[in-house]
Amino acid sequence: MDAIWDDIEKLSAVCRAAGAHLPDEELRSLQIGKVAEEAGEAMHALHGLKGLTTCGDDHDWNEVQNDLVGAVIAALLAMHYVSPADARVTFDEIFHRRTRRGREAARAV
Template identity: 40%
Template sequence: MDHAAWNTVDSLVAWLDAGSDLPPETRTILQILKITEEAGEVAEAVIGATGQNPRKGYSHTWEDVQAELCDVIVTAMVALTRVNPDARQVFADNLSRIAARSLAGPAPAASPEPR
């Protein structure tokens, strides 16, 4: 991930910290919980983009889903930075580990078509 993205995350952490009088440990815990909140907004957007809520119908677009997914990613990056100041390296190391584990073997088999 490029340095500009991580620099922006560092700025967001500083901005959030400046606006909070909570202890650092509490900020970290709440930031981790925020990931779940944002993931719920992704789910809501997918339900809205597919029209699966009979009361609301098509209330979201796939662009809304994309934006909500970005919110999850940024929120997780902020949380990782709060947990470990060397978040850039932690992320890079884990991405490499995941790639090695996942990309080393054959591609997953496609699911059979439902009958």
């Protein structure tokens, strides 16, 4: 997971440089919105895959997966935007808490 976070930090630096003319709070908000956009694209691809769209696009599971990965990347970037110094630690804590093993450990305390 460290390699992913290393890449997220590099990508964040590139994105922050591109948005240097915007206030930090706006960059955070825009990145959080990007998570929703990417998730929406995954849903659109799923609808197309199931023939539930009127746009005429043919979709497959690879497109759904591509858009899901886009949503994950956007979410990790958003975490880094919100708290660059401790995004990794916060992610690990929340991930642990949200897993079954984490919930069981929390109940035992």
